[in-house]
Amino acid sequence: MAHKCLEKPGRFILILASLYNCDFRLILDHQLPAPAEKTEILFRRFGNNFSTEDRRTIQEFLYQCQNEEWMQNSLNKERFKFQHSPTGKLHKEHGENAAIALRNLLRYTANEVNLNVYDDFRKIGIHIFRWKLTNPEISGLYIRDKTAGHCALINYNEDTYRQRFSTAHEVAHAIFDSASEFTVTFNYNSKKYSQSDLQEIRANAFASNYLMPKSILKQLKISDKDSIIHWSNQLNVSTPALAKALKDARLVSEEQAKIIRSTRISKSEKIDPEAPNYLTDKQKQRRLDLLERGLSDYYVTLCFEAHDKALISTGRLAEILRVDILELDEICSIFGRTISHDI
Known part of the structure; x- marks a missing residue:
């Protein structure tokens, strides 16, 4: 008796792709570069x-x-x-x-x-x-x-x-x-x-x-530690990067650049643009956990859109997100999505 997977070759190909961690198209077209x-x-x-x-x-x-x-x-x-x-x-x-x-x-x-x-x-x-x-x-x-x-x-x-x-x-x-x-x-x-x-x-x-375009650097008023932290956070750049940019633009002296470089910013003050402040603390941490695994907001949203347009099945959706069905449900929850579990 043939295995059930062989009765549905599409599913069999997806299983092979998942096993070898490759795009299913590589199995169908040997000319594609791996x-x-x-x-x-x-x-x-x-x-x-x-x-x-x-x-x-x-x-x-x-x-x-x-x-x-x-x-x-x-x-x-x-x-x-x-x-x-x-x-x-x-x-x-x-x-x-x-x-x-x-x-x-x-x-x-x-x-x-x-x-x-x-x-x-x-x-x-x-x-x-x-x-x-x-x-x-x-x-x-x-x-x-x-x-x-x-x-x-x-x-x-x-x-x-x-x-x-x-x-x-x-x-x-x-x-x-x-x-x-x-x-x-x-x-x-x-x-x-x-x-x-x-x-x-x-x-x-x-x-x-x-x-840090020079047109913006020329407008910065940096006089003390608080102003250094303020502008670093406004531009989302580290203080050493800010110091070098200002020094290269000849807007601060070496002594001033040294003070800017030595200023430290608390990790809690730094906002990741792909896990913005409008999210709840729990939502933000979930987004950060996904980012650490290589799943950006952009990529995940693109995957859901491809599924919505029927370009990929639910099984393929889970595969390209590198999760199982249970984890897929969790990601759906994080992004406020609901999907049908087709075969």
């Missing part, structure tokens, strides 16, 4: 920096990027095209000019910043996922995937404000360095970049100028 092809090279080059758990995380990250790309295309999600060709030899200027160009494309005024930078970068087609890595020395990594395109993974172990900077940094690699196919960024506590690391200097310049 995430392992890209990560194999990455792990050979940076093998000592990735634990077994981190390697699996990166595989799952690419799997979700491919899912997100497919859903965005299937749902006809509008994305802006952003291409920037650097001119001149100064890499800092490359980064600054690209930040200005992207802000102009997204139509921000001189005094406007979007605290949810993840949303900004998704608008230009970059897949952004935050995931907890076991290696605290890695800030993030960028991978150009044949199926998904530009993919950026940010270490959720980092400080909330630092994650925003790391995201912008990896986006700069997507803009300037995609020919290299992947980059791994180490945090400053583990590695001091030399002047020869021009790609990193350019990426930092982009991140700094995108998150």
